[in-house]
Amino acid sequence: MTLPTIVIVGGGAGGLALATQLGRTLGKRNRADIVLLDRNTTHVWKPLLHELATGVLNSSMDEVDYRGHSSAHHYRYQRGSLAGLDRESKRLHLAPIVDEDGVEVLPARELAYDYLIMALGSVSNDFGTPGVADHCHFIDSPQQAKAFQRDMINTFLRYTDPSLRQHPQLTIGIVGGGATGVELAAELFDASRMLNAYGVTAVDHQQISVHLLEAAPRLLPGLSERISQTVQQELEDMGVTVHVGTAIKAAQANRLITGEDEVIETDLNVWAAGIKAPPFLAELGLSTNKKHQIKVEKTLQSIDDPAIFAMGDCADCPLGEDGSVPPRAQAAHQQAKQLAKNLTNQLEGKPLADFEYRDHGSLVSLARYDAVGSLMRSSVSRGLFLEGWLARRAYASLYRMHQLSIHGATKTGLAWLVDKLNRYLKPRMKLH
Structure with missing residues (x-):
């Protein structure tokens, strides 16, 4: 029997978390073929890019190799960039991959899917x-x-x-x-x-x-x-x-x-x-808003095609009567959990649940000097205001929670220990 193929386009915070969860549940039990497509070979948590930009973060220590991660978590990784979408035949058109010198590494090709999840994140809007x-x-x-x-x-x-x-x-x-x-x-x-x-x-x-x-x-x-x-x-x-x-x-x-x-x-x-979603999303034949985000139902399905889902910054998901789910990492993680359940329900012929966003608050890091934010927000509460040492610890925990979702408890604990040791063994910033 041919397994249904679930293709996730984009290995950011939400996409990688979803691939990991589906791999652990559906892929490991041979209930579906889980494929993660990304143009890069490694993952870095986007909220840390400002640290990478100043050298405080060493990407070689914190990046996740998709190939190694996929083999450990029962999904397949394919390197590639989405160039087109054929909804009728359920096929993705992938652009050729070229190296730094412009030499073709992989030719243009196609990738079939039964269910497609767009998790392409966002880019700056100039x-x-x-x-x-x-x-x-x-x-x-x-x-x-x-x-x-x-x-x-x-x-x-x-x-x-x-x-x-x-x-x-x-x-x-x-x-x-x-x-x-x-x-x-x-x-x-x-x-x-x-x-x-x-x-x-x-x-x-x-x-x-x-x-x-x-x-x-x-x-x-x-x-x-x-x-x-x-x-x-x-x-x-x-x-x-x-x-x-x-x-x-x-x-x-x-x-x-x-x-x-x-x-x-x-x-x-x-x-x-x-921010805006990658502009080419508006050229795929799916309904998008002025920021190129794919318009989805509360189930995260495209309003045009129930076999296509979108999540994270590239999705325009309804929130209340007039608003949309904000483009935050916590929203992407929450949607990954919901989609993992909904895709399992889809395969079992069960109804899909609506996504309900919960604002757990926001934290802003001011380097090693300070951090400021609020936690435990709700529709009736502003949340708990934090700053100083406690806010810095809470901010650091956000990355550990991301690691926990993609690595599990044992590896996250070891990663924390390695980070502690590297504070004494390596310079505090990458100098080249």
Whole structure:
């Protein structure tokens, strides 16, 4: 008997967690063929990309190899990029894979499915702002994070030579006052201290200037005002120049132009304002919103095709009467759990349950200096406000919970022990 094939496109936080759960239940018991498709060969938890971008996170220590992970958790990994979708024949068209020199590694091919789950995450939304694509870094993937780190270290090194300095202070502009922008701003000061301590550059944290620009009236507009005010005060105490209510209308080489025509001279720019689903999703013949997110029912099935599901940042899932589930890692993990149950029900001919999002709160890391957030939120409660040591421990636990979902308790415990040992055996940041 031919097993039903469940294909998951995208190995991010939600996609990898779903593949792991389905592999442990359906794949291990030979009830379905579980396939995870991703263009990369390894997984890095996206909320840690700002640490990878500053070198605080060593990707070789924290990344998950899909091939090794798939063999241990009873699913199949295929490397590839989605190029097209034939819903009538239930086939995916995959683009050719080429290496760094443009040489074809794998040709274009097809992949059949019985059930398809889109878990492609999101990318930064530049809103068509002129010059952003050419003059700003994005931090949507490990490759982009590593590219920023290389440019950051080179910029610090150039600043050491007075003849190569462009400004009195080494200036970094970050557009977007959401979690990524806020956390990156704090990490940059920590990174500058460590680069100086390890002798990589003579630039001290007092010689760098970080401008954080947010178009909304306050930082972290999706979180409570108390969290926003606390975070802004913490950043300003570090030395970050915070601009709220400030839109960017253009990016140029070594400068940002605000909507009020103010020019901010910079050495390095990062764009972290807004997100959207990968634009090609709007070309697959499925209904999408203006952010290219696939419109789904509360069961997470596409409104156009019950055999296709979407989850995480690339899904427009109803929440209440007018809203949608927010694009957060906790939402992706909750949807992975729900989809694992619903796909099992689908194979058994049972009805599918609606997804119900539960906001457990949000935490923002300010490097090793602090963390701020709230936990145990609900429709009738703002939750418990946290900051300081307790918030830092709670923030760290989020990554352990992700590891627990994809590795299990034993391996997560060993990973925690290895991390503790590496604090004494290795430098605190990746220096190359």
